[in-house]
């Protein structure tokens with residue numbers, strides 16, 4: 001019992017810290033709202049926050065996976081439900097996609113943004129044509145961040161289903177709401193929290 005409670009705390013804390021896509025979307029939407037052109041200080045600061053967050057995120061993903069697998073074993077006495085219980089299947093598939101998307105961003109998109117950002121200097125004008133190239137990569141990163149937020153919320157909804165075994169219709173309803181909300185956060189900095 002105590003082990004289950006302990007693992008659930010670890011599992012829930014990692015889930016909480018996996019809210020990164022939510023906050024990263026708020027940061028980039030707030031950046032857009034300033035309306036300022038590409039510039040060294042603002043954009044270097046924002047890119048540092050986003051870039052350095054990836055490693056933290058990998059660690060929380062690893063923790064959620066380890067605690068989730070352990071919870072599966074102690075609550076179901078086997079790992080078989082990972083392939084037979086829909087809630088658990090959705091959870092680990094969502095996590096696998098999250099890890100893949102973060103790897104793609106961290107090892108492919110972000111390094112390309114960094115290479116372009118090196119041409120943005122504190123004391124010189126931004127080279128012609130650079131801003132749209134950075135904007136294109138950022139736009140891809142932002143879209144994937146919206147997908148990540150949706151997947152984190154989906155795994156969370158399925159986690160509650162894995163604990164309380166509530167009706168699947170409710171789970172599907174909650175996932176649809178999660179999709180709307182992720183879309184909303186993608187579009188606007190949700191100043192009033194839910195809207």
Ligand code: HEM
Nearest residue numbers: 015065068069071072091092095152155156159160162163
């Ligand atoms: C390998 C992936 C994962 C596995 C095997 C897994 C497994 C589990 C299991 C077995 C439970 C039920 C625990 C119990 O009843 O004591 C649970 C609960 C939960 N999981 Fe996961 N999980 C995984 C990934 C995730 C992810 C990615 C998230 C969210 C980002 C998440 C969020 C939750 C939440 C919110 C709960 C509910 C805890 C509660 O009832 O208070 N899980 N998970």
